[in-house]
Every structure is written in structure tokens, then in C-alpha cells.
Amino acid sequence: MSAVPTLLQIEAxxxxxxxxxxxxxxxxxAAWREAHPRGRVVTRDLRITTVPHVDEPWIIADATPAAQxxxxxxxxxxxxxxxxxxxxxADDLLIGLPMYNWGVPSAxxxxxxxxxxxxLTFAYTPGAVGxxxxxxxxxxxxxxxxxxGAGGYEPGGALWSLNQxxxxxxxxxxxxxxxxxxxxxxxxxxxxxxxxxxxxxxxxRAIAPDGARQDEAVAGAASVMSG
Amino acid sequence: xxxxxxxxxxxxxTRSHSRRLTARFAEHWRTANPDGVVLYRDLRxxxxxxxxEDWIAAAxxxxxxxxxxxxxxxxxSDMLVDEVLAADELLLGIPMYNWSMPSVVKxxxxxxxxxxxxxxxxxxxxxxxxxxxVHGKRVFVVVTSGDNGLEPGGENWHVNHLExxxxxxxxxxxxxxxxxxxxxxDEHGGERLERSLANAERLIDxxxxxxxxxxxxxxxxx
Numbered sequence: 001m002s003a004v005p006t007l008l009q010i011e012a013x014x015x016x017x018x019x020x021x022x023x024x025x026x027x028x029x030a031a032w033r034e035a036h037p038r039g040r041v042v043t044r045d046l047r048i049t050t051v052p053h054v055d056e057p058w059i060i061a062d063a064t065p066a067a068q069x070x071x072x073x074x075x076x077x078x079x080x081x082x083x084x085x086x087x088x089x090a091d092d093l094l095i096g097l098p099m100y101n102w103g104v105p106s107a108x109x110x111x112x113x114x115x116x117x118x119x120l121t122f123a124y125t126p127g128a129v130g131x132x133x134x135x136x137x138x139x140x141x142x143x144x145x146x147x148x149g150a151g152g153y154e155p156g157g158a159l160w161s162l163n164q165x166x167x168x169x170x171x172x173x174x175x176x177x178x179x180x181x182x183x184x185x186x187x188x189x190x191x192x193x194x195x196x197x198x199x200x201x202x203x204x205r206a207i208a209p210d211g212a213r214q215d216e217a218v219a220g221a222a223s224v225m226s227g
Numbered sequence: 228x229x230x231x232x233x234x235x236x237x238x239x240x241t242r243s244h245s246r247r248l249t250a251r252f253a254e255h256w257r258t259a260n261p262d263g264v265v266l267y268r269d270l271r272x273x274x275x276x277x278x279x280e281d282w283i284a285a286a287x288x289x290x291x292x293x294x295x296x297x298x299x300x301x302x303x304s305d306m307l308v309d310e311v312l313a314a315d316e317l318l319l320g321i322p323m324y325n326w327s328m329p330s331v332v333k334x335x336x337x338x339x340x341x342x343x344x345x346x347x348x349x350x351x352x353x354x355x356x357x358x359x360x361v362h363g364k365r366v367f368v369v370v371t372s373g374d375n376g377l378e379p380g381g382e383n384w385h386v387n388h389l390e391x392x393x394x395x396x397x398x399x400x401x402x403x404x405x406x407x408x409x410x411x412x413d414e415h416g417g418e419r420l421e422r423s424l425a426n427a428e429r430l431i432d433x434x435x436x437x438x439x440x441x442x443x444x445x446x447x448x449x
Contacts, residue, residue, distance in 0.1 A: 014280045053274050053331035054324065055238040100278065101340045101396045103333065107277040110330035126415060132374070150356075164392040171326050171386050 005039040007032050008090035008139070012046050012108040013098045013147065020186045021096035021147035024200060028094055028143060028207050035208035042086050044111070051079065051110035062117060080114040087115050093142040093178065094207070095169075099153065103164040112172055121176055135177020142173050143207050144183045151191030154183075154199070182206040229263035231256050232314035236270045236321045236332045237371075244410055245371040248427050249320035252367060252408075255435025256318070266310050275303060275334040286342055304338040311339050316365045317402070323372040327388040336396055345400045359401025366397060366405045367434070375411030375423065406434070 009029060013019040033039060058080070061073035069077070087093075097108060104112075118124050123134040146165060152158035155166070166183055173181050184203040186196060233253050237243035253265060282304065285297035293301075311317070321332055328336070339345055347358040370389060376382035379390070390407055397405060410427035412419040 014278060014283070016280065018280075047280075050277070051330075053238070053270075053334070054329060055271070056240065059238060100333075100337055102399075103327075103336075103392050103396070105278065106330045106334035106337050109324075109327070109333045110277070113324050113330050116325045124414070162395055164388060164395055168327050168388040168392070171388060175326075 005036045005091045006089050007036070007039060007041045007092045007094055008086050009041060009043045009094045009096075010046065010108075010111065011043065011096045012105055012111070013096055014047055014105070014107065015098075016047065019096070019098070019147065020188070021098055021145045024145040024147075024184070024186055024203070025094055025096040027200070028145070028203055031204050031208040032092065032094065042090070044083060044086060046107045046111060049079070049083075051083075051107065051114050053110055054113045080117065083111065084115050084117050084120050087121060087139070087176075088137055090137070090139045091141075092207075093139050093173075095142060095144045097144055097146050097165070097169075099146055099148040099163075099165050102162050104168065116172070116176070133175045135175065137176050137178075139176075139178055141180045141206075142178045142182065143203055144169060144181065145203065146183055146185045147188075148185055149188050151185070151187040151189070151195065153187070154185050180206075229260040229316075230266060230314045231260070231263060231316050231318060232266045232268065232310050233318045234268045234270065234320065234335070236319070236329055236335075238271050238329075238331075239322075240271070243320075243322070243371075244413060244424060245320035245322050245369050248369045248371070248408065248410060248424075248431060249318055251428060252318055252369065252431045252435070255431065255438065256316070259435070259438045266314060268307070268310060270331045270335060274331055275307060275338045277330075277334055278337045290343070301341075304341060305344075307335060307338050308341050308344050311345065311361065311364075314364060316367070318367050318369075320369045321371075321389065323370055323377065323387075323389050326386045327392065340396065340400065357399055359399060361401040364402050364404070366402050367408065368393060368405060369408045369410070369427070369431075371413060372409070372411045373414030375415070375419070377411060378407070378409040 007029070009025060011022060011025065013021045015022070029041065033041070057073070057076045061069060061076045064073055098105060115121055121137050123136060124132055125134065126132065146153070150159060153160060153163045169183070170181050182203055184199040186199065231253065233249060235246050235249055237245045239246070257263065257265065279300070281296070281300040285293060285300040286304070288297055321328055342348060345361050347360055348356060349358045350356055352358065370377070374383060377384060377387045394405055408427050408430050410423045412423045
């Protein structure tokens with residue numbers, strides 16, 4: 001991690017107070033802050049930022065080398081550039097995601113489409129041995145809260161076969177180089193309190209193992225505590 | 228009267244392969260259905276908005292109890308649902324973006340999945356909580372991609388998150404007959420791209436021919 005660890009928090013729920021994913025991400029954020037007292041948090045809230053769908057001017061601007069872009073092209077890419085920079089600066093990702101129609105909401109897909117930038121967040125090498133895609137971001141861990149209507153969407157659960165969200169999120173974050181993707185499901189119904197608590201605990205432990213302070217100043221104390 | 232909903236999602240115009248392929252398909256359809264109606268929905272010109280909190284609140288309020296603000300929040304969704312319900316067949320041209328549907332197609336999907344219009348919630352029903360309300364439609368999907376091997380059985384099928392998702396969600400609404408036509412290699416270009424396009428065109432022509440033959444048989448029988 002860089003000197004000041006940075007967490008990028010992405011909120012995709014269009015709901016405010018009523019959002020279950022937001023309730024969990026705010027608790028996980030607190031856990032991350034505790035583990036990284038000097039850490040920096042950047043929040044991109046898709047309820048506030050509306051990301052437009054990719055259009056032809058965007059495609060043309062993106063495909064034009066940066067030095068040759070017209071002011072109009074730069075303007076069209078400005079939002080994508082800003083969000084891409086946030087992603088490039090992040091060490092960890094915290095994502096709050098409601099499941100919509102068994103997949104990600106279109107607002108989150110619009111964010112994905114805006115930050116998957118060839119030459120910026122990944123490199124594409126046709127014919128390369130060992131993979132066509134080389135990740136260019138440094139974040140290696142993502143913590144994803146999935147809010148869904150019913151319980152059982154987790155791997156092995158009764159509704160797993162319908163879950164189009166997790167396989168997609170794993171593929172796309174994997175291409176970007178995020179190797180550790182932790183997902184936790186918070187359901188509106190069909191999930192017992194103990195199941196829900198276990199889901200949350202799984203995410204909390206992954207983000208901040210048992211009170212561990214991951215900053216260098218307290219690394220020694222953390223090993224004593226966890227040992 | 229036979230009705231086709233022809234939807235193009237590519238943000239590209241003349242450079243779009245999916246548009247060229249769906250146009251070819253629609254041409255065959257018109258020949259087979261000279262009296263048919265084609266509804267055309269271009270998601271480049273008309274981009275459905277992302278579902279908002281107002282949209283959710285309105286959709287889950289019983290129709291008779293909606294305020295005019297709520298009805299406004301659903302106006303676009305209502306229009307897109309009407310088009311789906313009016314069609315006998317759907318033709319969707321979708322470029323694959325980052326291994327799945329572009330956000331504009333997901334926005335269209337999120338707008339057509341409407342409680343009590345395209346599905347109903349039936350708790351404790353033996354066949355499940357979701358009852359499909361869309362019946363008797365055939366769906367043809369043209370998928371174009373930068374890479375290749377994304378079709379079932381292809382080397383990149385495991386990262387195809389478009390077809391499984393579309394099958395799941397349209398299946399939930401009652402559209403279970405889906406036919407996919409793939410054309411890849413846009414990123415590679417050249418001869419490989421030409422070959423992919425030619426394959427897709429051949430498949431579209433075959434579907435068109437068999438459709439015409441079916442129509443002739445039906446006419447002869449009537």
C-alpha cells in the first residue's frame with residue numbers, strides 16, 4: 001500500500017436512508033477507518049453523480065490519444081477521467097450494490113463502462129501469451145455489499161443459479177486486477193438474523209481482521225492482538 | 228397483425244456492426260410479413276434513465292393510488308413496457324461492453340421489469356414468487372463483441388455475462404424462446420472480423436429463409 005492508504009467507496013443504491021447496502025457500507029467504512037487511522041476515504045455516490053451511458057462521442061474521444069483530443073473530447077471524458085483517477089488512486093474498494101433484476105443496477109454498469117479505460121485502467125495486448133488484459137490499477141481488494149430481495153443468492157444458496165451479479169463483478173474486477181473480491185449479501189427476507197450477522201462478520205473480518213490496525217505504527221500491536 | 232419490436236443499443240451509427248446485422252434481419256422480417264408493423268426503438272437516440280428512488284416508490288404503489296408525480300416517474304417505463312407487450316417478436320442488437328450488456332440496455336431492462344405489468348408477485352405460490360406476464364414472444368438477439376469465442380461452447384463463454392443474464396431476466400418475464408446470433412473480432416478487425424460478420428449474416432439469412440418458408444406453408448394451408 002502507498003504511504004496513505006486510500007479507500008474508494010462506491011455507492012450504487014438510488015435509495016438514501018432506506019438503503020440496506022448503505023447501512024452496511026457505512027459500518028464497514030468505520031471498520032476500515034479504525035484499521036487505517038491515517039487512511040483517506042474517497043466516496044463516489046451514484047445517487048448524486050449520474051453517469052451517462054457511453055455514447056459515440058465518448059468512444060471516439062476515448063480512442064483518440066490524449067494529446068490529440070479536442071476540448072470537446074476532453075469535456076466528454078472529464079467525468080470518466082475523474083472517476084478513473086479515483087480508481088487508480090485506490091488501495092481498497094468498498095462497493096454498495098443493490099441487486100436489480102438479478103444483475104447490477106444500470107447506474108453501476110455505467111460507472112463500470114466509464115472506468116474500464118484501455119491504456120488507463122487496463123492494457124489490451126492482442127495475441128499476448130498468458131492473457132490479453134493487463135491490469136493497471138493497484139487495488140487488489142474489493143468489499144462488496146449486495147442488497148437483494150431474498151436470501152439464498154450467495155454461492156451454494158438456493159437462488160445462486162439466478163445470480164448474474166457476482167459472476168459479472170468478479171470477472172470485471174478480476175480483469176482490472178482486483179484479486180480478492182469479498183461479497184456479502186443482505187437480504188430483505190428469507191435470511192435469518194444469524195445468517196445476516198455471519199455475512200456481515202465475513203466482510204468485516206476481511207476488511208479489518210479482528211481489530212488489527214494495519215498502519216505501520218501499530219503493526220506490532222496488531223500481531224500481538226491477533227496472535 | 229404481426230409486430231416486431233426492433234431495438235438497437237449501439238451508440239455507434241454507421242460504424243455499428245450490430246445495427247447493420249439487425250437491419251438485415253428486419254429486412255427479412257418485412258419480406259415475410261408484408262403487412263406487419265415494425266416498432267423501432269433506438270437507445271442511441273432515446274436513452275432510458277437509470278431507475279431512481281421515485282421510480283421504485285411509484286412502481287410499487289398500486290396504480291389507482293399513484294399521484295401525478297408518480298405517474299410521471301413511470302411514463303418512460305410505461306412506454307417501453309407497452310412496446311414489449313405489443314410485439315410478437317423482439318429483435319435486440321446489443322454490443323457487448325465489459326463482458327455484459329451496456330448500461331443503456333440494463334437501463335432498458337430495469338425499466339421493462341415492472342410489477343403487475345410484465346411480472347406479478349405471487350408469494351407462497353407453488354411455482355414460485357414470480358409470475359411471468361409476458362407470453363408468446365420470440366426474441367432474437369444480435370451480440371457483437373471485440374473479442375471472439377463468447378458464444379456457448381466458445382473459449383470465452385465463461386466470461387459471457389450477457390447471454391445468461393438476458394436469458395434469466397427475460398425468462399422471468401415469460402420470454403423463454405431466445406435465439407442468439409454472435410459476431411466477434413471487432414477489436415481484431417481485418418479478415419477475422421469479416422469472417423465473423425459473414426457468419427452472422429449467413430445465420431440471419433437462414434432464419435429469414437426458414438421464416439419465409441413457414442409463412443408460405445401457413446398460407447398454402449389456409
